[in-house]
Amino acid sequence: MTAYCSFGNRSHLSLHLPAFANLTEADREILDTVLNRRVRVLPPRHDIIREGDRPGHVCFILDGWAQRYKQLADGRRQILSFFVAGDLCDANVFIPCAMDHSLSTITQVQLAEVAKPDLRELAEAIPRVGEALRRTEQVAIAIQREWTTSIGQRTAYERIAHLFCEMFMRLRDGGATQGDTCDFPLTQSDIADATGLTQVHVNRTIQEMRRDGLIELRNRQLTMHDLDRLMAVALFNPHYLHLDPAESQHQPV
Amino acid sequence: MTAYCSFGNRSHLSLHLPAFANLTEADREILDTVLNRRVRVLPPRHDIIREGDRPGHVCFILDGWAQRYKQLADGRRQILSFFVAGDLCDANVFIPCAMDHSLSTITQVQLAEVAKPDLRELAEAIPRVGEALRRTEQVAIAIQREWTTSIGQRTAYERIAHLFCEMFMRLRDGGATQGDTCDFPLTQSDIADATGLTQVHVNRTIQEMRRDGLIELRNRQLTMHDLDRLMAVALFNPHYLHLDPAESQHQPV
DNA sequence: CGGCGAGTTGAGAGCAATCAAACCTAGTGG
DNA sequence: CCACTAGGTTTGATTGCTCTCAACTCGCCG
Incomplete structure (x- = not known):
């Protein structure tokens, strides 16, 4: 079900991430290297991370659509957010704790798995990367708030x-x-x-x-x-x- | 409308924050000092931070209830979360950006304003404090997700x-x-x-x-x-x- | 006493849910 | 090549949860 591969033609992936817009060429190459270390392709409608898991990595969506969702005990399901190319799923790099929700693909998805320690190191070595991660996370939270407002009002x-x-x-x-x-x-x-x-x-x-x-x-x-x-x-x-x-x-x- | 004061009888405030449960006595005292630097008492139903503001500080609720809310262009209002004693409003210490929502008191509120640079320093000096901040923030996000689910389902x-x-x-x-x-x-x-x-x-x-x-x-x-x-x-x-x-x-x- | 905020009650309307069935298209296999 | 299937979309009829509008009560306070 899962394929691991490396895409030579996807260099400068990070160019596509507006959050990383102001990185230097050198930094960008390091980032690309880390992102290319472990790339997976998942089929449509396939779980990435399930509620209760304690993933040791975060996922960058390189291509395709994914979703974050939560299921109630009786089966009712709420999608909490969508992820598209360039998005980071769960940038919670620092606090290891069990997922209180699940991630799954919608279309076929190509994603980069980055070990949390690696990303942490990277964020500390290149301040702009750390900043970009935090900004990305802040946007995700802002979107979540807007969704609450949307559904509520x-x-x-x-x-x-x-x-x-x-x-x-x-x-x-x-x-x-x-x-x-x-x-x-x-x-x-x-x-x-x-x-x-x-x-x-x-x-x-x-x-x-x-x-x-x-x-x-x-x-x-x-x-x-x-x-x-x-x-x-x-x-x-x-x-x-x-x-x-x-x-x-x-x-x- | 606003009173500044210092409360000698509120020592070891941080004891009440479960997130800080495993700090040492010494660390806790430093934390208390920072929190006591600027304490305000706000009346009920009073804005703390308005949408569009770029606050240079974060707020710890020491006593009372507050809320985060968002207003649509036509006046419809959605409350996004409640804050009670021990909660941190908007732990976004690192990314300075304009608020996309507002904070206001519900009851009379006693709060500690901590300058973002101070908190950042503190988080870097005492790793456990940084971790506690991140954990608090993660919980806030998890609550936001649960609210989305609640309203949606x-x-x-x-x-x-x-x-x-x-x-x-x-x-x-x-x-x-x-x-x-x-x-x-x-x-x-x-x-x-x-x-x-x-x-x-x-x-x-x-x-x-x-x-x-x-x-x-x-x-x-x-x-x-x-x-x-x-x-x-x-x-x-x-x-x-x-x-x-x-x-x-x-x-x- | 008057006014105000908060809670309560009633009647009616409406947005969205439910239940059910049909349709459409692409892919599968005989 | 064509039934057959499955997932997704569309339509119809009906129900009902929640809203809207309005009035009334109660306690508190100036």
Whole structure:
């Protein structure tokens, strides 16, 4: 089920991580080396880490989509976040403790496993790497807060619109969009589990969104016909994603 | 509105922080000194930090209840977490960036403001303090995930029951319970904003919970008549709180 | 006494869930 | 080449949990 391999053509992976934008060439090469040490390819819908595990490594998503989810005792499932290329799953490098949730792939995923001690060393040796890790983690937390807000306060229509906006912005930031289109491999059931809705209601809501001329979603391809209007109806404020690389300087609130 | 003072009778504050349980006496005294450097008392329902701010310090709650919340453009409000004595608000010591949410008091709050550089130094000088900070932060994130799950998957009854369980366990861990009773200063509107329900529905749901003999909530006092049963109906799994001090060793899953 | 915050109650409406079935498409195997 | 299957999407009918709006109670305080 699992393949280990090394990809010569994936040099400068870290170039794709906006968080690492201001590393030197030399630093970037060290980082790439560490990331290439152990690369795996996992099939779709496959567990990466299960609740209760105590993984000794963290995972960088190199390609594909993955998810973090939590299951209640009676089977109800909540997706807590999605991971795409460039994302770090669980940057908790310092505190070893049992996972209180699970990670699994959505599509086929290519990921780099980095031993926690290695990453810790790296973070200490290259301060900018440590900073990048912490920033990545802060963004993940901010996203989690926004999801709580979304599920707690937004309507079904707004929630789904918000999810579309967030994923599109994140993908665009990682250079994974083509114009107003991007890959979007989630099923309507996935969207339902992420937004706290039922699959049937997600279906009807997306149809409505299509009729409103906001988006198109077919064959795992999402097209944003009117991003501005979608952001408006979603009450989407991109601030929480901290995408602006120069954010430390100015702040548009 | 704000009073600065020093409390001689609050020595060994850090004793109350389970996270700091395994510090030496000497370390604890240093920590106490830092925490006592700048102590404020804020009135109820008062902003501590507003969205957009770039605070140069973090806040330790010494006494009282506070909350983290987020407001949508149209005024809808989601409470993201509650803070009680011993909690650290926003342990983001390393990455300076604008707040994407706000903090405010619920009751009168006594808090210690610690300059981020000071805390950073302290964390580097005393490894255990750094570890405690990271652990505290990890718990906060785990709670956030659980809240997302709660709002997304649990019914109104289960959500409120879950909140009661969580706060009771956290308070008990901090030594702030008396038997099966604890202070519980949240109004029904607060509970509504935290659970994504309306105040009216919270009212009816709590009445039902009372009729079921599970809890009593009067005069800001919460009594758990049957904690086990409440945990069961809430599908409450305390694991995510990482309260077990020896958790690093064994794991009951 | 008046006003305010918090809690309670009632009636009605609506958003989203549930249950069930049909459809569609791609992949499989005979 | 075509049934057959499975996963995903769509549709319809119905139910119900939760919201909305509104009024009323109670205790407290200036």
